[in-house]
Amino acid sequence: MTPARLCSLFLVVLGVACVWALATIMPGGLAMLAAPGDSLTGILLRYNWLPRLVASLLGGAGLALAGVLMQQTLRNPLAAPTTLGVVSGVHLALLLATLFAPWLLLHVRGVVGFIGGAAAMGLVFALAWRRALAPTVVVLAGLVVNLYLGALVVVLLLFNQEALRGMMIWGAGSLAQNNWDGVFYLLPRLAIGALAATALSRALALLDLDDVNAKNLGVSLQYLRAGALGVAVFVASVVVVELGVIGFVGLAAPSIVRLAGARTLKARLVWAPVLGALLLAVTDQVLQLTTHDSAALIPTGATTAALGAPLLLWLIPRLNMRRPVPQTMAEAPTVRLRAPSRLLMTLVVAAAAMVVIALLVGRGADGWTWPLQLPWAETGAWRLPRVLAAGAAGLMLSLAGTIIQRVSGNPMASPEVLGISAGTAMGVLAVILLWPAAGTSVMLGAGIFGAFATLALLVVLNARSDFEPERVLLTGISVLFLFDAISKIVLAGSDPRTQQLLAWMSGTTYYVDMPLALTVTALAAVLLLATRPLAAWLDLLPLGVPTARALGVNVTFSRLLLLAVVAVLTAGATLVVGPLSFVGLLAPHMARLLGLTRAREQMAGAVVIGALLMILADWAGRVVLFPSEIPAGLVATLIGGSYFMWRLRRM
């Protein structure tokens, strides 16, 4: 299938949907098209339906354009406006303005949003500038900035749920329009973005070569990347400010047209925006048709992502991944430590000290309390299961993260990206929504079921490719998108139970009781011992398939076994601290940045760092805003993210 044929297909679907929508939703039907007049139907048509259709086309095109630019610049099929911190930056800026300077939103809402997006991207650039904006570093920095800002967003949402309800609808991307203002805002800005992208396209095409060859042709990589990403940020933030968060299109439209045969950058720059526009518009029209009398709001942005995920899953086995991926550097270079055992001992001592502090120091009804000042039943009895669970979850996620990053050779890989935690979370989400009175054991069961269903999906879709890491990650990302989309729809839906969902999703140990804490601690200990013999694979697999085979590794079997281990580790941790604690991403990198480069050392370092980080985060989250609590997952992201950015800057 060629891109043109694919787009024509979507165009036909859009046409049918439009005619159908006009005939059913509008009281006057198709006749109104001819003479809109001054009637209410005419006004609905001209000030609601038409601007919405145009806005959806423009928004989809803009996001796809931003996606093409980002993927080309960073040479990573996972790069998109939502993965590089831009969307989170816009989101955070708008939330802060809503809460603290609402007058700003009256006239300069767009400027506020753009400043947020640009500041986020600026931070990413600042972190990666010294490394000449090398793609891996930019992607890594973008991911961390994204998580960091995303964590701040969730904290604000959690504590101001009523005041920020409108922002939740925005966050799920409802495309409802009530005049042409949105279209007039988007049109000139997107035109500028498109022109800039055209101007850059020749130089950008050279990025299909590797760095050395591109440099030899006289391209200043640093400024080219900065320019292209700047255009992408501008376009993405314009769309997001006006229409809300719309996931998936920016990631998927470029990938799909590439699959459909748009091999050159030029072809992708033309066809991806066309497809993106059609994807979003079709989804929006179909949604308007199906929900025109429902009591709940089903926002288009999130729904596009939810519908797009299965599409991406269907495409993955058909994806020809053997296209040459020009490599830059696989990993940031680090100096291997000469005496890792001393560092490890220091980390273990620090973790032990943190456990004592977390158990004994806290705040009570009358301020700070000394150790053992209050009865154990009123302090430690509540703290112990949380400390255990936080430590065990941190350990398991870090272990899973180390394994998945080593197996895939992708620094963006983490248990979250593999989709297992999203699968676990969807199981738990279903229980919260469909069976509100269910106990912990039902949730546990549903979560484990979700984790293994996701694992089964990963296995089925990737068995034929010998679990090629990039393909596995794409599968995982699709599942993650699905969960992200579903949770956004639920959050936007105004259901009073959403606060509970938000609290659990942000990674709190609040809901852990002693039996659960002991179970996960035991699970963590067993799995930690069980993975020790696998360390040899983790040193060999990153050397590449041929080398690993030559050294006697059964690549398919080892990948499958390691994936299963990661699934169990992730499911266990997710049940305790929710799907969003990014310890699994951060801890392995922190261990490596400290100089623990060999697999066994990195695993050991990462698990201690992960446990320490989570226990610290849990304790800090409990005492900082007492009696309110900040979820451990969020605090861990903030602490770990700060450290991570500091190290990345000095690298």
Add this chain to the structure above:
Amino acid sequence: MTRAVRARRFAGARRSCLVGWLVGLALFVSGGLCVANAQPTPRVAAIDWGQAQTLIAIGAPPVAMAQIASYGDWVGGPAVPDSVRELGLRVQPNMELLSQLDLDAITITPMYANSRTRLAQVASVESIDVYYHEGSAWDNTVESTRKLARLVHREAAAEQLIETTRADIEASARRLPADAEPLLVIQFIDARHVRVFGDNSLIGNVMTRMGVANAWQEQTNFWGFALVPIERLAAIENARMAVLDPMPVGVAEEIVSSVLWQSLPAVRDRPILDLPAVWSFGGLPSATRFARGLAAAYDGRETAGETETPESTP
């Protein structure tokens, strides 16, 4: 606790009107504090705002409740006495603090059912429901008021609250014009989306008691409201629009320039009523707030210093 004077303009393409009014809240004097009661008042913590509100209204404020500051913004009244302790988020009341407060009981709604076993380790848990079982929101709210009162030994005060609420609603109903159009009660979520309250919300129930027809007869959710984009209101003719506070920032300005909003029959044809913040999942005091706010809005008069809830001294 007085609210600032607010005036807001809905300037229509066809007509413009100025609906400005003043909502004042006199200090609510909680009668129960000075009552000599035979039994000591049990120490109760309330997680749900509606239940905390009811407990305050019957003169037995909880020892601790959740998110007191937000309660002020969204529930409005009666005011929380200074003695009440903050527990943190409603979905995550602080367990260490709860266990240090020497409580007799904790009240929750089924929405917090998954906290139940945890809370039960601190004190006996009373789950009192309004929306999760059969019956109208009004009947269930009255019933839940009685259950709460039994818990804190304030049965007489509860009966009085129920009676004064009924009387207040009737008195407010008498202030409405005889030929009042069906009412469309909405709350803005952002400039393009609103909550509309249907028959089975507490607000819808109060409207029924006041003899006002509800213009929203389409689907609603479990709690009796629907979240819809504003074009869904276009089909509703011959209705009076009433907008509940608080209005999200920027919305008042944005709808002025919205052709669609200005063309809605309910906006175009007659002035909009401006209502105070009413917690739509609240208890009887919220019902009174709505009824009085509606009557005051119809009167169109500036009502400063109006007593929020009658003193309920048993």
